[in-house]
Amino acid sequence: MSQESRKVYPDGDALAKAAAVELNRMAKECVAARGIFTLSLAGGSTPRKLYGLLGSDPEFRDFPWEKTHLFFGDERHVPPSHIDSNYLMTSTTLLSSGLVPAPNVHRIRAELPDANVAALDYDVEMHEFFTQEMRRDGFPRFDVILLGMGPDGHTASLFPGSKALEEKDRWVVANWVEKFNSARITFTFPVLNAAATVLMLVAGKDKTDMMHNVLVANRNEHVYPVQRVQPVNGAKIWMLDEAAAERLPQTL
DSSP states (O other), X not given: OOEEEEEEESSHHHHHHHHHHHHHHHHHHHHHHHSOEEEEEOOSHHHHHHHHHHHHOGGGTTOOGGGEEEEESEEESXXXXXXXXXXXXXXXXXXXXXXXXXXXBOOOOTXXXXXXXXXXXXXXXXXXXXXXXXXXTTEEOOSEEEEOOOTTSOBTTBOTTOGGGGOOSOSEEEEEEGGGTEEEEEEOHHHHTTOSEEEEEEOSGXXXXXXXXXXXXXXXXXXXXXXGOOOTTSEEEEEEETTTTTTSOSOO
């Protein structure tokens, strides 16, 4: 069963700080219990703030980076130096601190000409890394997966109406997104739903209406891709700023 909860913070900065504190706590617990912490990163403005804090704030200098392995939940089909690259955003915030050992960063090779080859390449790397005891029902059990939500209700690069929404076997796929006329490389729902914890980081007034649709108007439905994130024996924690939560009731 998936456990779903919600926390609201005054603004995006407070949200990022709370997420950093939560990640630090969970990382230490996982390392103490099993000697490793697996974390899947997300793109977007709120994660950018989060990664900046983790890379520069002295409060988080004791984060167990030596035992932490970073993966990417999705990526644009662009080189790592491209302005739209999630890897570039992570590199210029968290990774530029030098705190994370290079071998612990598992990047999607999105510069490959064929997005399908890039997806398969990452799928193979993940299969090699996640041993059988690190899987649940055949899928990698991340300690934490960070996700955001777009104004259209997409998460990772799982967009409304796209083919990857129905993928049930593969871990990583190239997903053609019609409105961008391009492919994205993305984790599939079985991977997202095998996680121990999914942190949904959502901030901004442009998310207000969709948050209302997801958590109120269409609650307990699968109208939008983000609603299909339902970790099996895991937790889904919404971390929102007040702008995103403006149309939500105090309790759900």
